[in-house]
Amino acid sequence: MAKSTAENTFLRLKTVLDVLTEGVWSGDALNAGQVLAESTARVPFNEHEAELLSGGIPRGHKTLTSATAKLVKAGWLVKGRSGWTITEDGMRATVAYPDAVSFASALDAGTPVPADTPVPAAPAGFVRPVSAAAATLEVPAKDDAKTAKKAPAKKAPAKKAASVVGKAAKAIEDAVEPVVKAVRKKAPAKAEAAAPAAAEPFEGPDEETHPQPEAVAVAGDFNTILGAPENWAPQYDEAQMEFDFLDQLWKKSAELPAGHYTFKIALNRSWTENYGAFGTFDGPNHELHHPGGTVTIRYNHSTRDITIN
Numbered sequence: 001m002a003k004s005t006a007e008n009t010f011l012r013l014k015t016v017l018d019v020l021t022e023g024v025w026s027g028d029a030l031n032a033g034q035v036l037a038e039s040t041a042r043v044p045f046n047e048h049e050a051e052l053l054s055g056g057i058p059r060g061h062k063t064l065t066s067a068t069a070k071l072v073k074a075g076w077l078v079k080g081r082s083g084w085t086i087t088e089d090g091m092r093a094t095v096a097y098p099d100a101v102s103f104a105s106a107l108d109a110g111t112p113v114p115a116d117t118p119v120p121a122a123p124a125g126f127v128r129p130v131s132a133a134a135a136t137l138e139v140p141a142k143d144d145a146k147t148a149k150k151a152p153a154k155k156a157p158a159k160k161a162a163s164v165v166g167k168a169a170k171a172i173e174d175a176v177e178p179v180v181k182a183v184r185k186k187a188p189a190k191a192e193a194a195a196p197a198a199a200e201p202f203e204g205p206d207e208e209t210h211p212q213p214e215a216v217a218v219a220g221d222f223n224t225i226l227g228a229p230e231n232w233a234p235q236y237d238e239a240q241m242e243f244d245f246l247d248q249l250w251k252k253s254a255e256l257p258a259g260h261y262t263f264k265i266a267l268n269r270s271w272t273e274n275y276g277a278f279g280t281f282d283g284p285n286h287e288l289h290h291p292g293g294t295v296t297i298r299y300n301h302s303t304r305d306i307t308i309n
Contacts, residue, residue, distance in 0.1 A: 005063060005245050008043055010104035012064050013071060015039040017094050020077070020086035022129065025122035031083045036064065041132035063245050070107050092117040213267040216241045216250040218297055219274075220263025220285070226254055234266035234274075241299060250299040258292035265299050265306060279304030 003011070019038045023030045030038075040061055049060025071077035076090030089112075096117040097103035105111070217234035218241060224231055228238040241250040262285035267273040276283030288295070288308060298307045 003046065005046070005049060005060065007100070007104075008046065008049065008060065009063055009067050009246060010107070011043045011100050012039045012060075013067055013107065014094070014097075014100060014103045015042050016068065016071065017076060017086060017090050020084065021091050021094055021120065024086065024091065025126055026128040028128060029083060032079070035084055036061065038131060040064065062242075066242075066244060067246060074107055074110065088119050089113050091119050095120050212243060212301055213273075215267065215269050216243075216299055216301070217266045217269060218252045218263050219266045219271075220261060222254075222256055222261045222263070225256060234271065235269040239266075240269075241297070248300070248302070250301065251296060253294060253296040255293065256290050256295055259290060261288040261290060262286060263288065263297075275299075275304050275306070279306065 016035055016039050019035050019042075020030065022028075040058075045058055045060040049058060049063070051059045068077065068079075071090070072079060074089075074093070076087055076093050078085045078087060092113045093103070093106070096113045097106050106113075217236075217239040219232050219234040219239055221231045223233060223236065223239050226238040228236040230236075233239065241252040243250050264283075264285055265275045274282055277286050286306060286308075296309055299305075
């Protein structure tokens with residue numbers, strides 16, 4: 001049975017730490033693109049995740065890039081201009097939470113790594129594994145070399161998507177970083193809380209649990225600040241929100257100067273269906289009294305709720 005998007009994403013987050021730990025052991029410096037490409041190659045996309053979004057980026061890769069904010073918030077990963085660096089706690093997390101279920105539960109609940117967990121050392125005779133990402137490029141056998149030149153083997157959709165990831169990873173990381181920084185805080189679980197059932201961390205959906213529109217825009221009097229040609233115009237890319245499959249929410253983060261702003265949520269790049277204050281269809285404008293800096297707007301299409309922080 002194919003794994004869900006939620007389960008695959010947590011598996012890839014754990015693989016991100018595994019790949020970075022191997023880099024520490026081997027002394028290899030890996031950039032964000034290489035880490036993401038390797039993680040998605042080791043945990044291949046399912047059919048839904050392999051679908052290419054605008055710009056040729058696999059859906060699963062975009063979800064993973066946003067989800068790496070969980071590793072940053074946990075203190076297990078540091079994102080810098082020179083690349084990604086795993087912390088000692090991040091390395092210890094690979095020991096404390098060796099299986100996918102415990103890792104997902106700890107990461108989602110904000111559970112700290114037990115203090116007595118050792119920093120893993122490289123196994124005796126450790127040799128960095130051959131890159132799974134590189135292995136997605138099919139190499140013909142010597143006997144078939146001539147035939148292969150004439151008719152190269154076809155790649156499976158997931159492998160095609162994985163090869164795209166390596167080239168596009170850095171661009172996507174930069175594009176979604178404002179959203180990543182705004183991932184909402186979750187209260188840490190109590191120490192005495194009972195362990196969750198094995199399937200609980202992966203009850204996330206493979207796709208939308210509620211029918212979603214093709215596009216959701218924040219259309220208001222600040223769209224030009226976001227780079228759109230005009231305000232109150234839901235048809236422009238700069239006004240569009242991104243759908244987070246893990247949270248099942250549409251999100252838009254932006255840097256805005258201090259001021260008073262108004263906006264509405266408009267669906268499918270038009271005003272035919274729009275929601276204002278209190279989620280009212282064609283209702284009054286939402287108001288935002290903003291002190292300046294990053295603001296994140298979230299829209300829940302199943303409830304029409306809109307939250308701002």
